[in-house]
Amino acid sequence: MASLQGPRAPLEFGGPLGAAGLLLLLPATMFHLLLVARSGPARLLGPPPYLPGLEVLWSPRALLLLLTWLGLQAALYLLPARKVAEGQELKDKSRLCYPINGFQALVLTALLVGLGMSIGLPLGALPEMLLPLAFAATITTFIFSFLLYMKAQVAPASALAPGGNSGNLIYDFFLGRELNPRICSFDFKYFCELRPGLIGWVFINLALLVQEAEQRGSPSLAMWLVNGFQLLYVGDALWHEEAILTTMDITHDGFGFMLAFGDLAWVPFTYSLQAQFLLYHPQPLGLPMAAVICLINAIGYYIFRGANSQKNTFRKNPSDPSVSGLETIPTATGRQLLVSGWWGMVRHPNYLGDLIMALAWSLPCGVSHLLPYFYVLYFTALLVHREARDERQCLQKYGRAWQEYCRRVPYRILPYIY
Numbered sequence: 001m002a003s004l005q006g007p008r009a010p011l012e013f014g015g016p017l018g019a020a021g022l023l024l025l026l027p028a029t030m031f032h033l034l035l036v037a038r039s040g041p042a043r044l045l046g047p048p049p050y051l052p053g054l055e056v057l058w059s060p061r062a063l064l065l066l067l068t069w070l071g072l073q074a075a076l077y078l079l080p081a082r083k084v085a086e087g088q089e090l091k092d093k094s095r096l097c098y099p100i101n102g103f104q105a106l107v108l109t110a111l112l113v114g115l116g117m118s119i120g121l122p123l124g125a126l127p128e129m130l131l132p133l134a135f136a137a138t139i140t141t142f143i144f145s146f147l148l149y150m151k152a153q154v155a156p157a158s159a160l161a162p163g164g165n166s167g168n169l170i171y172d173f174f175l176g177r178e179l180n181p182r183i184c185s186f187d188f189k190y191f192c193e194l195r196p197g198l199i200g201w202v203f204i205n206l207a208l209l210v211q212e213a214e215q216r217g218s219p220s221l222a223m224w225l226v227n228g229f230q231l232l233y234v235g236d237a238l239w240h241e242e243a244i245l246t247t248m249d250i251t252h253d254g255f256g257f258m259l260a261f262g263d264l265a266w267v268p269f270t271y272s273l274q275a276q277f278l279l280y281h282p283q284p285l286g287l288p289m290a291a292v293i294c295l296i297n298a299i300g301y302y303i304f305r306g307a308n309s310q311k312n313t314f315r316k317n318p319s320d321p322s323v324s325g326l327e328t329i330p331t332a333t334g335r336q337l338l339v340s341g342w343w344g345m346v347r348h349p350n351y352l353g354d355l356i357m358a359l360a361w362s363l364p365c366g367v368s369h370l371l372p373y374f375y376v377l378y379f380t381a382l383l384v385h386r387e388a389r390d391e392r393q394c395l396q397k398y399g400r401a402w403q404e405y406c407r408r409v410p411y412r413i414l415p416y417i418y
């Protein structure tokens, strides 16, 4: 049976009040963005054009489509995988196994959607359904998070996350109580983190591109760039799926409303904001500017992938020739910290690359509106907050060695600035 964590576990996200605020603010922001993106003025900070009633938001067809999508992704998750990876060691010294077949799921989904389109699947009709789909996803994640909360009631104490077990219902519902909720070998958090939302984002983008082609004869260059960049990002995440097993989402955070809503609603419906904006507000983009934006995305991707791969290779095999020459700091845990290469430049080079890419995704939308830059603003806040959380956890894990790392590499994300 689940027991509550010790009284000293620090509360995050502003405690119960912050969690309650975010429970309302996150869905409200998502609907605001969806409504504003299709409005004429498209003002991020202005009021929404109208407040949709239940007859606009609720659609059994949208719910059915969402459930079919989740079912399809779950079926693809259960297909034989090219590899089964082991996760980090758990409190009880065991390790869970995870199928590595996310990229396969993306390719098979693309084939199925392609096949569907060839026999008349109206993908271009999807943009009109985004509001009811987002509403269905919101209701589904509230119900899902409640079920996850209830499941944690009967989980053994060793299965609980370090946070999310404060005893406060709202806080624990938001953060998530159980670390790796599973039914048999089906891992809900791992499944949600990379599959339905991330792959859904790509296909929502594609639907917006198809709709633009139907409306204007062909997709705009700006729409191609946004689709291409974000497909690269999602394809990369699924190709390197195993890397997710060492992220704080999998190793530290419980699975509750924050991640369930983030994965299943926030990612597909707000990360596709640039493509939504472009459908309703076409932007001229010349080839020279497009080339500059491609270069910015390439630089961002180079840093992001270089940093992530360097750390992942080092963590898997420190004597790999590509990392064995790097300078390191030993820690009391037996693990080492890289202090040269990408990780000697700033303490989170992968975040820097990710932020540069975020900028490249918004630039095709021009500079006439702030709305398409919402992702850059939100993502900066998310990564600054995430960096602080990671820093706290690393200080706890590595103590003096972490302090030494901070002394040797003083900047967190942006060299000489932050």
Ligand SMILES: NC(=O)C1=CN([C@@H]2O[C@H](COP(=O)(O)OP(=O)(O)OC[C@H]3O[C@@H](n4cnc5c(N)ncnc54)[C@H](OP(=O)(O)O)[C@@H]3O)[C@@H](O)[C@H]2O)C=CC1
Pocket: 246, 247, 248, 249, 304, 308, 311, 315, 335, 336, 337, 338, 339, 343, 347, 348, 350, 351, 354, 386, 390, 393, 394, 405
């Ligand atoms: N698009 C989006 O919405 C989001 C994208 N991301 C992206 O996902 C990726 C993963 O991010 P995230 O999980 O936050 O964190 P990181 O991949 O940056 O992992 C942080 C961990 O890396 C290890 N580490 C830190 N410094 C060093 C060092 N010098 N040498 C060796 N290991 C070190 C530590 O863990 P240990 O020592 O235990 O290995 C630390 O806890 C990033 O590229 C990020 O940009 C993240 C969040 C949201």
Ligand SMILES: CC(C)CCC[C@@H](C)[C@H]1CC=C2C3=C(CC[C@@]21C)[C@@]1(C)CC[C@H](O)C[C@@H]1CC3
Pocket: 026, 193, 194, 198, 233, 236, 237, 244, 247, 249, 258, 259, 262, 263, 266, 267
């Ligand atoms: C809006 C909420 C307050 C927070 C929601 C957070 C989630 C949207 C993100 C938490 C960590 C994420 C990661 C990714 C996507 C966004 C979420 C789920 C990636 C899968 C994106 C692709 C990268 O290559 C890996 C990322 C891991 C973390």
